[in-house]
Amino acid sequence: MLTVQNVTKTYGSRKAVDDISFTLGDHGILGFLGPNGAGKSTTMNIIAGYTSSAAGTVMVNGHEILDDPIGAKKNVGYLPERPPPLPGHDGKGLPFFHV
Numbered sequence: 001m002l003t004v005q006n007v008t009k010t011y012g013s014r015k016a017v018d019d020i021s022f023t024l025g026d027h028g029i030l031g032f033l034g035p036n037g038a039g040k041s042t043t044m045n046i047i048a049g050y051t052s053s054a055a056g057t058v059m060v061n062g063h064e065i066l067d068d069p070i071g072a073k074k075n076v077g078y079l080p081e082r083p084p085p086l087p088g089h090d091g092k093g094l095p096f097f098h099v
Contacts, residue, residue: 001026002047007056009042016042017053041081048078 002024009017017039024030032040045051047058049069057064063071 001059001061002028002030003057003059004043004047005057005059007043007046007053007058009039009046009051010054017046019056021056044078045080048076048080049073050080 004023005021007017007020008015020039020043022030032038032043034040042051046053047060047065049065049072052066057066058072059065060072061075063075065072
């Protein structure tokens with residue numbers, strides 16, 4: 001279960017996410033729709049623990065993302081728009097990377 005309560009994120013004086021709240025039950029699917037700059041990616045980054053909110057709480061299966069980030073992240077699968085590079089993932093190393 002995912003619970004987002006009164007989450008706000010600001011960058012300077014600009015609010016990227018403004019007091020959003022929702023709950024997603026087990027086995028649910030949630031889609032974020034909105035124009036560019038609406039806060040969709042920022043919200044997902046907060047849920048995944050990549051960035052913190054200025055206010056509010058995020059609970060993932062009973063784990064608060066700020067108090068128990070490891071417990072929460074064990075229950076989240078998220079590929080951001082710009083994933084962090086892995087070692088060897090450049091023009092030379094990529095052909096030799098094996099899983």
